[in-house]
Amino acid sequence: MxxxxxxxxxxxxxxxxxxxxxxxxxxxxxxxxxxxxxxxxxxxxxxxxxxxxxxxxxxxxxxxxxxxxxxxxxxxxxxxxxxxxxxxxxxxxxxxxxxxxxxxxxxxxxxxxxxxxxxxxxxxxxxxxxxxxxxxxxxVWAHGDLPGSAELAAAGGYDRARVLLQMRRDLAGVDPDPRPSLPDGVRVLPFVPGRDEQAWLGVNARAFAAHPEQGGWTAADLALREAEPWFDAAGFLLAWRGDPGADGELLGSHWTKVHPPGDAGDEAIGEVYVLGIAPSAQGTGLGRALTDLGLAHLRGRGLREVLLYVEADNVPAVTLYEKRGFTRFSVDVSWRRAH
The missing domain is CATH 3.40.630.30 (Gcn5-related N-acetyltransferase (GNAT))
Structure with missing residues (x-):
């Protein structure tokens, strides 16, 4: 570990x-x-x-x-x-x-x-x-579920409301040149700033409609991240049916991120930052294909490890990630107190 x-x-x-x-x-x-x-x-x-x-x-x-x-x-x-x-x-x-x-x-x-x-x-x-x-x-979020945080929350009458797992795996076993099978008429292209924002926001809202934070992202939220030093459009992969833009249909995306040394470990580490599939394309294998392509991109950056976050009670997703080589690394807890 x-x-x-x-x-x-x-x-x-x-x-x-x-x-x-x-x-x-x-x-x-x-x-x-x-x-x-x-x-x-x-x-x-x-x-x-x-x-x-x-x-x-x-x-x-x-x-x-x-x-x-x-x-x-x-x-x-x-x-x-x-x-x-x-x-x-x-x-x-x-x-x-x-x-x-x-x-x-x-x-x-x-x-x-x-x-x-x-x-x-x-x-x-x-x-x-x-x-x-x-x-x-x-x-109140407690990142890492440290003992002091748990003591403070328990003393204040808070209960655990959500648990978010951070999972990690090494990239050594990732295929550096995957050629996954894509649905008919679908190609995967890098994100183009200034063109793809609205299409991505629409798919993100639909893919994460039940998610407390992710599904509510706005254009301002996206713009803030595009302005961050870590933003890399080449690692923001979009799956299009047809030509990108007004005539094409965006079906899903895998947005990867690279954390610099000292941010999530001594070395730089990759992240499955946002992986979202439109409801109309779920069950087609597109999620697996985009995952493989994103991991290959991160390995190509010379990284040795990748992390992701997933809700602990999302048993199917946790099981899927475990089958793909991810193991549990740390826990974030949302503590809640009703008034």
Missing amino acids: PTPPRPRPPTGPPLPSAEAALTVDPFAVRDVPRLEAAQVEAVLALLRAATAADGVRPLSEDAELRLQHGGGAGGRDVLVEIGDAVVGYARFEGGDPGDTDDTDDAEGELVVHPDARRRGVGRVLLARLEELAGHRPLR
Whole structure:
């Protein structure tokens, strides 16, 4: 089984010692719709320190993007500071704050600097998330299912609502030149920015209609990722029947991603980022074909390993991935408390 990243020295301003912290007004807590650039950098340093200490990224990709670029109405960034040091951060997503009829769950994610744990920072962050949620139930993601996160959630009366598995496999056994059988009239071509966005969003919405997050992606969500340094159109494979564009029909896609060293391990690692098949093309073998082509692309990039995420209760998908050489690596848990 792959090993987690080796600890690296934390970055950012030094934190006060436990003794010194007692002489400071315990915690300065604030939440804002959008952090200033210097505050974003401080939070990113906190995230790097937590990743190095825990071997797992403390926030989801979506939360990190919203931290850096802003989010929709109702989103808040929560900071906990001791003196000049940022020791805790939470991202809150609550929808439109003016919609008093909103009964959907609010969502949050939080992280505490490794040098500031066991001082009550996590409880302060969670309490602020609960205040922001108001009358709505609150879901809080715990990445890696670390003991401290489980203790905090259980003490607050939260129950496990969802479990997301990260699975991994090596790429050494992947066929570097697969020639899968495709449905009649279908060809697989790389994504073309500026042309394929709307077609992909339509298929993504249909393929993930029952998925809590993925199925609701907007053009803005896609554009944010196209602007990221890791985006590679050559690894974003689309299955078209007919010519791409207005006259063609997009049936599915396999969007791969490459994590740089230090992001998900000591070495760069590939990801089955989004694999989606239109309902009309499910059961045709297109998913297996796109999977093989995407894995071959990642192997061709010189990578040695690939990861993916799947809902733990999606038994058919987990079983399929296990048959294709993937094994369970880590767990993310969504904790929920009803009000």
